Amino acid sequence: MAPKTAPSSGTSNSFQSLLKSYIETTSSRLKLIDVFLLFLMLSGIIQFAYCILVTNFPFNAFLAGFGSCVGQFVLTASLRSQVNPANRAEFKDVSPERAFADFALGSIVLHFFVYNFLG
Amino acid sequence: MVSPWRLLSFLGLAAAALAKSSTGNSVLVVLDPELSRDNFSRFFDGLEARGYELTFRTPKDAHPAVIEHDHPEFAHVILFAPESKTYSSDITPQSLVTLLSKNTNLLIAVSSKATPLTSLASEFSLILPPPGTPLISHFPERDTPATVIPVDVPSRTPVLSGSLSPVWFSGVPFAFNSNPNIVPILNAPPQSFAADSSEDSGADALVDAAEKGGEGLWAGSSLGLVAGFQTLGGGRATWVGGVDLFSDEFAQKPLTDGAKPGNEQFASDVAAWTFQETGVLRVDGSAHHRVNDTAPRDQYTINDRVTYTLHVSKYNPTSAEWEPYSGIDDMQLEFTMLDPHIRTALKPTPEVPGEYALTFRVPDRHGVFKFNVDYRRRGWSYLQSTTVVPVVPPRHDEYPRFLSPAWPYYAGAISTSVAFLAFCALWLAGDSAEPKKSKSTKSD
Numbered sequence: 001m002a003p004k005t006a007p008s009s010g011t012s013n014s015f016q017s018l019l020k021s022y023i024e025t026t027s028s029r030l031k032l033i034d035v036f037l038l039f040l041m042l043s044g045i046i047q048f049a050y051c052i053l054v055t056n057f058p059f060n061a062f063l064a065g066f067g068s069c070v071g072q073f074v075l076t077a078s079l080r081s082q083v084n085p086a087n088r089a090e091f092k093d094v095s096p097e098r099a100f101a102d103f104a105l106g107s108i109v110l111h112f113f114v115y116n117f118l119g
Numbered sequence: 120m121v122s123p124w125r126l127l128s129f130l131g132l133a134a135a136a137l138a139k140s141s142t143g144n145s146v147l148v149v150l151d152p153e154l155s156r157d158n159f160s161r162f163f164d165g166l167e168a169r170g171y172e173l174t175f176r177t178p179k180d181a182h183p184a185v186i187e188h189d190h191p192e193f194a195h196v197i198l199f200a201p202e203s204k205t206y207s208s209d210i211t212p213q214s215l216v217t218l219l220s221k222n223t224n225l226l227i228a229v230s231s232k233a234t235p236l237t238s239l240a241s242e243f244s245l246i247l248p249p250p251g252t253p254l255i256s257h258f259p260e261r262d263t264p265a266t267v268i269p270v271d272v273p274s275r276t277p278v279l280s281g282s283l284s285p286v287w288f289s290g291v292p293f294a295f296n297s298n299p300n301i302v303p304i305l306n307a308p309p310q311s312f313a314a315d316s317s318e319d320s321g322a323d324a325l326v327d328a329a330e331k332g333g334e335g336l337w338a339g340s341s342l343g344l345v346a347g348f349q350t351l352g353g354g355r356a357t358w359v360g361g362v363d364l365f366s367d368e369f370a371q372k373p374l375t376d377g378a379k380p381g382n383e384q385f386a387s388d389v390a391a392w393t394f395q396e397t398g399v400l401r402v403d404g405s406a407h408h409r410v411n412d413t414a415p416r417d418q419y420t421i422n423d424r425v426t427y428t429l430h431v432s433k434y435n436p437t438s439a440e441w442e443p444y445s446g447i448d449d450m451q452l453e454f455t456m457l458d459p460h461i462r463t464a465l466k467p468t469p470e471v472p473g474e475y476a477l478t479f480r481v482p483d484r485h486g487v488f489k490f491n492v493d494y495r496r497r498g499w500s501y502l503q504s505t506t507v508v509p510v511v512p513p514r515h516d517e518y519p520r521f522l523s524p525a526w527p528y529y530a531g532a533i534s535t536s537v538a539f540l541a542f543c544a545l546w547l548a549g550d551s552a553e554p555k556k557s558k559s560t561k562s563d
Contacts, residue, residue: 065528
């Protein structure tokens with residue numbers, strides 16, 4: 001296989017082609033979603049590292065902060081799968097507008113709980 | 120609305136005009152007909168001079184009864200009938216115990232004869248020697264019989280006043296069981312022993328007993344001659360090994376060095392202690408509040424700083440009033456939930472007489488706690504005060520907020536919300552900006 005014969009050039013090539021094809025074929029809305037997902041993931045990682053390395057006190061604040069990242073990530077990922085044109089066949093009944101409204105409502109409820117729990 | 124304490128103090132003032140005892144001034148003296156009242160005139164006159172009303176009767180008289188309709192008729196009872204074997208029906212060991220439990224004080228003299236009272240003594244953890252074995256001592260050398268003994272009086276006890284001269288004693292000793300309610304007042308001289316006759320005929324038996332390791336040996340200074348007993352309810356009973364201790368004959372009998380014996384003062388002190396004149400303390404009240412607060416709270420929060428205050432009074436027999444008393448320096452406060460979570464010294468407040476105060480931190484543990492003061496010292500009234508308070512965790516709005524270590528979490532939650540809003544704005548803006556493009560992609 002290609003990675004065996006020229007691993008470094010092969011992986012970099014395939015990574016570059018992956019990136020290229022992502023930039024070219026993905027719609028700007030999905031890119032926006034992906035940026036948001038990346039931000040949430042980094043925020044969650046930072047908070048988890050802080051909890052492990054520094055302090056988990058007050059624990060309710062950690063749960064709220066980390067939970068808001070995780071919950072928002074899940075909701076956003078759901079939105080992404082529902083508005084992705086490639087999944088159109090699977091979500092015949094869900095229009096992108098409806099998907100966004102679900103996402104927005106779910107997020108507002110999530111944030112309501114997060115701020116109540118934050119202390 | 121008159122508070123019960125004020126009512127009590129009014130009653131106390133009313134009684135103060137009559138008597139110096141904290142419990143009452145009526146005394147029943149059950150005097151054996153064989154004992155001459157004149158021989159105890161100093162003791163009885165001294166009591167009357169201090170305001171007591173003495174009523175005399177013999178053990179076999181039915182009236183006046185010590186207890187009638189379950190109500191004690193006298194505040195104090197003196198039983199000077201050491202050799203009476205039969206009493207009228209109102210004086211039984213049971214009735215005497217009932218009297219004590221109703222806060223009537225007893226002064227009981229026993230002798231070397233077996234009577235119903237000697238069997239009662241064992242209920243007070245006093246072990247009397249076999250009948251007919253009085254205390255004997257051959258020291259110091261003197262011209263009295265060997266059973267009439269001068270006994271040195273301990274100098275520092277809460278019962279006796281100051282240092283007294285030795286007192287003449289004639290009677291039986293008793294050994295003590297380990298009962299914390301016993302107050303030894305006078306102990307036997309170290310050279311004395313109990314023997315089964317007033318002569319020295321029992322000396323060989325005594326030597327035998329000593330060689331057997333002391334078993335059956337009644338000797339030495341661990342024997343008591345006069346012992347008080349204080350019940351948990353505050354009633355006091357004093358047992359005296361020989362009634363002659365109170366007699367005029369002994370009060371006037373010069374000691375071996377010619378000095379006056381201390382019998383009269385000793386008898387007066389013993390009566391004063393027994394009749395609850397001296398060594399009488401009471402708890403006036405206790406209070407508790409949070410630091411920087413004045414009113415007590417229904418419940419405290421864990422880790423609160425709480426101040427506990429106790430007020431103690433001592434009865435002053437000369438003025439017949441309760442006075443604040445700050446002389447206790449070994450009292451302890453316990454903050455108890457099953458076990459004492461805190462046990463610490465409760466010291467008198469320097470400026471305020473009679474006040475004992477302590478500030479401490481409530482443990483980090485919720486539950487139903489008790490402030491508990493239980494002060495028991497020989498010769499003093501027992502002090503007991505228990506206050507129940509619940510200790511609860513903080514309410515939901517009493518926890519500290521906006522802690523500095525939590526700021527990364529706050530920042531995480533806020534940034535998520537801000538990013539969510541920005542995302543929504545961009546999404547909706549993109550929706551309106553490129554509807555055609557999205558339609559065209561669809562059509563493609």
